[in-house]
Amino acid sequence: MLDIKYVRAHYEEVKEKLSKRGEDLADFERFGELDTRRRELITQVEELKAERNESSQKIAEMKRNKENADEAIKKTRELGDRIKELDAELNTVEEDLNYIMMRVPNIPHESVPVGESEDDNVEIRKWGELPEFGFEAKPHWEVGTDLGILDFERAAKTTGSRFVFYKGAGAKLERALAAFMLDLHTEEHGYEEMLTPYMVNRASLTGTGQLPKFEEDAFLIEEEDYFLIPTAEVPVTNFHRDEILNGAELPHAYAAYSACFRSEAGSAGRDTRGLIRMHQFNKVELVHFAKPEDSYETLEKLTGHAEKVLQLLGLPYRVLKMCTADLGFTAAKKYDIEVWIPTQGTYREISSCSNFEDFQARRANIRFRREQGAKPEFVHTLNGSGLAIGRTVAAILENYQQEDGSVIIPEALRPYMGGKEKIEAK
RNA sequence: GGAGGAGUACCCAAGUCUGGCUGAAGGGGUCGGUCUUGAAAACCGAGAGGCGGGUAACACCGCGCGGGGGUUCGAAUCCCUCCUCCUCCGCCA
Numbered sequence: 001m002l003d004i005k006y007v008r009a010h011y012e013e014v015k016e017k018l019s020k021r022g023e024d025l026a027d028f029e030r031f032g033e034l035d036t037r038r039r040e041l042i043t044q045v046e047e048l049k050a051e052r053n054e055s056s057q058k059i060a061e062m063k064r065n066k067e068n069a070d071e072a073i074k075k076t077r078e079l080g081d082r083i084k085e086l087d088a089e090l091n092t093v094e095e096d097l098n099y100i101m102m103r104v105p106n107i108p109h110e111s112v113p114v115g116e117s118e119d120d121n122v123e124i125r126k127w128g129e130l131p132e133f134g135f136e137a138k139p140h141w142e143v144g145t146d147l148g149i150l151d152f153e154r155a156a157k158t159t160g161s162r163f164v165f166y167k168g169a170g171a172k173l174e175r176a177l178a179a180f181m182l183d184l185h186t187e188e189h190g191y192e193e194m195l196t197p198y199m200v201n202r203a204s205l206t207g208t209g210q211l212p213k214f215e216e217d218a219f220l221i222e223e224e225d226y227f228l229i230p231t232a233e234v235p236v237t238n239f240h241r242d243e244i245l246n247g248a249e250l251p252h253a254y255a256a257y258s259a260c261f262r263s264e265a266g267s268a269g270r271d272t273r274g275l276i277r278m279h280q281f282n283k284v285e286l287v288h289f290a291k292p293e294d295s296y297e298t299l300e301k302l303t304g305h306a307e308k309v310l311q312l313l314g315l316p317y318r319v320l321k322m323c324t325a326d327l328g329f330t331a332a333k334k335y336d337i338e339v340w341i342p343t344q345g346t347y348r349e350i351s352s353c354s355n356f357e358d359f360q361a362r363r364a365n366i367r368f369r370r371e372q373g374a375k376p377e378f379v380h381t382l383n384g385s386g387l388a389i390g391r392t393v394a395a396i397l398e399n400y401q402q403e404d405g406s407v408i409i410p411e412a413l414r415p416y417m418g419g420k421e422k423i424e425a426k
Numbered sequence: 427g428g429a430g431g432a433g434u435a436c437c438c439a440a441g442u443c444u445g446g447c448u449g450a451a452g453g454g455g456u457c458g459g460u461c462u463u464g465a466a467a468a469c470c471g472a473g474a475g476g477c478g479g480g481u482a483a484c485a486c487c488g489c490g491c492g493g494g495g496g497u498u499c500g501a502a503u504c505c506c507u508c509c510u511c512c513u514c515c516g517c518c519a
Contacts (some may be wrong), residue, residue, distance in 0.1 A: 046487060059446080059499055061446090075499085077499060372456080
């Protein structure tokens with residue numbers, strides 16, 4: 001959520017910046033009117049309440065002196081009726097204003113390139129040598145299925161489309177990747193490991209920005225009104241919801257492995273085969289709580305931490321700076337890391353690293369105090385995948401496949417695979 | 427799932443039956459001071475944090491006793507509802 005006071009003071013500037021995202025701002029036009037009306041009503045209603053408080057005190061005093069207070073009670077009751085009316089109107093206005101503010105996206109940072117679509121994202125660096133095959137490379141789902149380590153058909157039977165079974169060395173590979181990434185981030189990059197609930201309530205999803213606008217993207221447990229998490233970002237960020245953190249202890253950096261659940265509503269027909277787009281996948285997520293003045297430096301570090309995983313695995317990738325049209329709802333600035341998928345002849349997103357500034361912190365009410373007695377300030381939150389594990393498996397199967405159908409295990413992963421160097425068909 | 431109990435400020439805790447000078451006693455911790463070579467202890471003193479309105483900034487006002495709603499001139503206190511925690515029983519990985 002944006003700062004109402006800031007929007008009030010810089011309305012035209014904010015509108016201009018938001019328009020660069022290609023966002024429909026029709027509702028936002030009502031901001032000024034609602035904001036003004038809200039403050040008028042507050043002033044009125046609070047004056048009346050002050051009057052009522054005073055009047056009630058007098059009644060109490062009269063009662064104590066055994067005087068007759070009927071007249072005063074009658075007058076005060078009328079005051080109360082008036083307050084009730086104005087309060088009701090105030091509620092409506094606040095609901096309307098809130099409706100708008102909860103649906104306005106974050107303001108892009110000045111360093112974000114202006115663009116109209118994903119085609120305007122800017123490639124800022126590339127790493128690694130693209131593999132060359134002396135044979136016809138197979139897509140990862142064929143590699144995995146032929147090796148007997150992935151089974152999409154049986155997942156379709158037990159559950160439905162966009163699910164998968166990992167078997168044998170495949171299951172172990174997935175587990176090895178999770179352990180490898182967690183160890184790297186906790187031991188080398190200074191993260192604290194976290195294991196979170198896989199279901200969260202509405203308040204949490206609202207805090208991180210998935211609600212109210214994107215409810216259709218999530219899976220809902222209706223009886224409880226809980227949602228399956230689309231990413232560990234949600235529970236980890238909300239871990240500190242409604243808290244005032246000690247500034248001396250910032251930054252906090254957490255690494256959380258979790259399953260992630262996404263309905264993929266609206267992506268029917270896209271990536272229908274393979275591991276790229278599943279309803280359930282595993283991911284190691286990195287989350288930072290930073291002081292405002294440090295958050296952009298943190299974003300660079302965070303992106304570097306995710307890149308390190310790919311470097312150690314020897315997977316070629318590139319980093320894109322997302323343009324204003326492709327920032328998503330909550331980010332002020334975002335880098336996507338894309339890994340090379342040879343059979344598609346292109347790079348595919350495997351990590352997304354964002355600085356939300358105080359956008360989530362304001363929604364989730366996460367603040368910090370620089371020192372004892374200082375005013376609380378909103379923290380900046382950041383997160384990035386480090387990495388999406390299913391897509392990492394896809395990249396390994398494709399990039400490391402051999403002509404005989406086997407797959408070389410990247411060296412960094414071998415300690416986690418019992419020293420094995422290769423996955424072969426049984 | 428069944429039966430009870432409880433949520434008060436940074437922490438502990440009184441007040442709730444019997445609504446009104448209680449925005450909340452008391453203690454701990456915290457901060458400042460006295461004492462001390464320094465520290466501890468003791469003693470003295472200070473302080474509700476937060477949100478909203480308002481202000482150039484103060485002042486000032488409103489809201490805050492788990493959340494929401496209601497009754498009343500007036501609610502920590504009465505009523506409804508939801509949430510969380512604890513104890514016992516049952517079930518269970």
